[in-house]
Amino acid sequence: MSEINGTLNGMPITARAGQTVGAALVAAGITSWRSTAKTSRPRGLFCGIGVCFDCLVTADGVPNQRACAMPMRDGMVLETGMGERPDA
Numbered sequence: 001m002s003e004i005n006g007t008l009n010g011m012p013i014t015a016r017a018g019q020t021v022g023a024a025l026v027a028a029g030i031t032s033w034r035s036t037a038k039t040s041r042p043r044g045l046f047c048g049i050g051v052c053f054d055c056l057v058t059a060d061g062v063p064n065q066r067a068c069a070m071p072m073r074d075g076m077v078l079e080t081g082m083g084e085r086p087d088a
């Protein structure tokens, strides 16, 4: 099985080909990568199917991407975000 590599805030992340960004982050032991705007509460995967928008991440400079619905690509540069989505 081939491996692909990327980074989260400069930290190396290794994923299996076909894995979503969210799956790769959780497999790396990272369970939150966004903070809510009002209360700075941690967010990561919740629904896992692209519905809740809790898993937003900046990918290759594009903010507000759903980590659970986006395949990991080799060389992908991920950045954590803060409050891109208003608190519900």
Ligand code: FES
Binding pocket: 044, 045, 046, 047, 048, 049, 050, 051, 052, 053, 054, 055, 056, 066, 067, 068, 069
């Ligand atoms: S975890 Fe719900 S949209 Fe990604």
